[in-house]
Amino acid sequence: MSLTEEQIERYSRHIILPEVGGKGQEKLLAGKVLIVGAGGLGSPAALYLAAAGVGTIGLIDADAVDLSNLQRQIIHATPDLGRPKVESATGKMRAINPDVALNGYPERLTAANALTILKDYDFVIDGTDNFASKFLVADACHFTRRPYSHAGILRFDGQTMTVIPRKTACYRCVFSTPPPAGAVPSCSQAGVLGVLAGVVGCIQATEAIKFLLSIGDLLTNRLLVYNALKMKFRDVPLRRNRQCPLCGEHPSIIELRDEEAPVACDLRAGGRHTDRQES
Amino acid sequence: MNNTQPFYYHLPSNLGEDIEAYAGEVQRFLAKQLPPAVFKAKRVPRGIYEQRRDGTYMLRVRVAGGVLTAAQACALSELSRDFSNGSLHVTTRQDVQLHDVAITDTPEIMRRLKEVGLTSKGGGGNTVRNVAACPYAGICPAEAFDVTPFAHAVTEYLITLAGSYNLPRKYKIAFSGCACDCALARVADLGFIAAVKDGEAGFTLYAGGGMGAHSRLADRMEAWMPGSHAVIAAEAGRRLFDRLGDRADRHHARLRFVLAKIGADAFRDELRKQIAEAQHDGVPLCGVPSPAHRALDNVPEVPPIQAADKLRFIRQKQAGFVAVPLHLPLGFMPWRDFGAIGELARQYSAQKEVRTTRSQNLLLRFVRQESLPELANALRRLETDVISPSPLGCFVACAGASTCRLGLCLSRAAARASADALGKTGVLDDVLEALNIHISGCPNACGHHPMAPIGFFGVAQRSHDRLVPSYRVVVGARDDAHAVRLAEEAGTIPARALPGFLVELASDFKENRAGKETFIQYFERKGLNHFRDLTRRHAQVPEYSTDPLFYRDWGQEEDFSLAGRGAGECGAGVFEVIRDDITAAKKALDLADKTREQAPLFSAFLATVRALLITRGVDTQDPDAIIRSFENHFMETGLVSSEYRGLLARARGYIEGWSAALEGRDAEIKTLLARIEILFNSLDGALVFHPPEAKPAAATQPKTDQNEAAGASRTVRLDLSGVACPMNFVKAKLKLETMAAGEVLRVVLDDGEPVQNVPASFKNEGQAVLETVRLDDGHWQVDIRKKTIKD
Structure with missing residues (x-):
């Protein structure tokens, strides 16, 4: 047993669980999760994964903390305004659990760096806020064969699914290409309930933990749709799509590329303003 | 019975005391005052091994030079009748074994052996083993001279030394009378082959041979050494071995590994140094016979001549005398026949002796050729057909x-x-x-x-x-x-x-x-x-x-399995299976390197984690069970770092259908395989690992102690007095995780909440709470048996 006395105490409530135990906790400590985006979805995921003792957590985000973020991005606080999000977030995670090794990437995930970064992780949490990034994460996970949790939120609605690339239905099996620019409103146009990010981000963290522990049933081949107003969860069954451009029988996407027309939440800046990866 | 026949060499003068000391140890063992492992260390160097079935023993009697006097053969027959299963066994090293002996009888057997000048001392363990000699010594027309007295002199000197019973490993010596090497001196730790130089009897000296999982032919140490130095050389070899043998690695301890390690020249220098020292210390010289006249044109007939009455014999160099080979089926002979051979030796052998051979047979020597028909008739009356050639x-x-x-x-x-x-x-x-x-x-x-x-x-x-x-x-x-x-x-x-x-x-x-x-x-x-x-x-x-018969051994009713035999009993043959797995893992890794495919990567992983499971009695095809057993037997025990848990999790993912789970993990699988190979190379004959690094293992849990008996009955203790809920449960659970299924964890808990909660929590987890007992000091003692996978 390599758990220290302090770790035994810290993780005692995990260890008590028959499905986890000391061995499971060691698996978590050996696990490596990458969170793309330190925003609304990434915040709760990062905090819980750090608290859970996931041994290595990577966090990639190119943005700085903005006042409008604080309504839902709970890993950041008022004194952090203007700080790079990666720096702000890793500070909190370190305070929660110094056991965790943190890798901050204060940059945007692109076709150029995605494969290199993803290779170091066991599981990816997609906490991005725009379609271009979501497709990039899906594609990069396909090519690096990294399982990932996809999620998206808008107004009072959230959706999430877990993908084991080449094995279960992927993001592109369901949504083959990003919608045309303007077809779907962004968070900053349409608004989003802050706590919705918390609920869905926590589901993503749950999936990562279950994956690392190899327990339970992952949210694969189904899309979980959540409506906060009606307080209803719905499971939409999915199947792998033979025509999927990524993992189908005759894929058209054979290398990683940035999607051209990213649609983002933030309308504040004009032109190429889509560096931000938050929800 | 006629016991007046002279012995060829003297037993140690303190043998009687040694037997009585051993008898006391047997009593203490039976009274459970001596743990089995301690008792084992007492009995094995005295030639007593536990057989495959627990509680049954084999006693091995050393027969120096393979020479049994008629009286000794008769005595062995009686011992077999009185104390064993009635069948004697001649071994390839010319010993005689009694099987299915009760441990209580072993001191008495030793006493009776002593009466006829025999002993089982040095019959086993890390000792000077039986000194072998060519069974044709003294009668073979091709020999340089009779080597028998040398085998006896070396035996007499070495079995008296306390230092002969605590060597790094066994030490085997053999004497052959000519280069035909019927005693296999060139695959002994120390081998002597008779050679005459300028009319003087001497030996060509060999060292470092041996047969086993790593067989090796001996190197020639001296082209010729005087025969008078034979005991000195044997003692020098013993001293060298004592000093340079690797006591830490039983598996590579034999003298041949010393020689391979330091090289033949350095070994020779060391041996010469030891010979000079032994000489200086007064190790005795041997009496040397005058070399025989070699009748080189009169080599022995092989195969033996077949007389008209079908009795095969070998003509001796002594005119008028012949030697008759007696075949024992696979070395076995019923006590009655063995005793009869002793009587026939008394009657028909001019030297009143019979010799054991390295082919597990007997040789009746110095028979007058004219008495062959009479002897043939007598031999035909035996229960065992010892004279007709048979396939067996x-x-x-x-x-x-x-x-x-x-x-x-x-x-x-x-x-x-x-x-x-x-x-x-x-x-x-x-x-x-x-x-x-x-x-x-x-x-x-x-x-x-x-x-x-x-x-x-x-x-x-x-x-x-x-x-x-x-x-x-x-x-x-x-x-x-x-x-x-x-x-x-x-x-x-x-x-x-x-x-x-x-x-x-x-x-x-x-x-x-x-x-x-x-x-x-x-x-x-x-x-x-x-x-x-x-x-x-x-x-x-x-x-x-x-x-399905191909999956079943000869004489077995069930499918071949190592699992049923348990750890530590399946021996070196499993090394082949391990080696196969390691080779398969390497091949799969190469294939994965070339093709970048996932399937070979998974195969490599599976072969890697499966390789050593066989040493723990686990033999399964189910990948899940393989991974689980690997965690239990190698990670929980600290033999393999828990760093690999991530890899194991991924492999489980692969089994569940995540085909890319092992992508990019080649390097990790390679380092794990390297670790497995290190463990494999550190494996000893008892299937215990001795990895090079120190193992902190159990020492980090000061409050835990484990009783001595291994296996499913093992009880692990954990004192949790003063530890509050839920940490008491957490700690007990972590301890249980390190234990094998079926083992019992005995925890001490505080009164109140702890004793109310902890047993209930274990029951919730499906563990068996065997007993909850209130101790005199107000604490509670709870026994929990770890559930088996089937549970």
């Missing part, structure tokens, strides 16, 4: 898995099945005579396969995902004046194919033999490839559904 007579086999704890295959059953098959095909006597087949149940070579013209050793191999009892085929060993070499491997065949293989081999030999060619000459003419092809034709293992 071609075979030498060790005990194998029937009684030996290291055995893997049932070598004797395989020999019998093969002999039956040869008998049915009606192989001619002259072909039979030329075949000399050695079968060892495992790679440890007790059946002497490395020096066999035709040899087999038991291994396990995997086929169609099941274990198949199998034999590695070796051929072509030779040890005589012309050449000395170990047998070479020709391939592996399933145990079931052995009789068919031998029948084909025999008919191949019969049809293509040139005149009276020996098998060795035939081998040399045909070359190894001829035998490789023959082996290949018998190597196929059909699928289980086609022929």
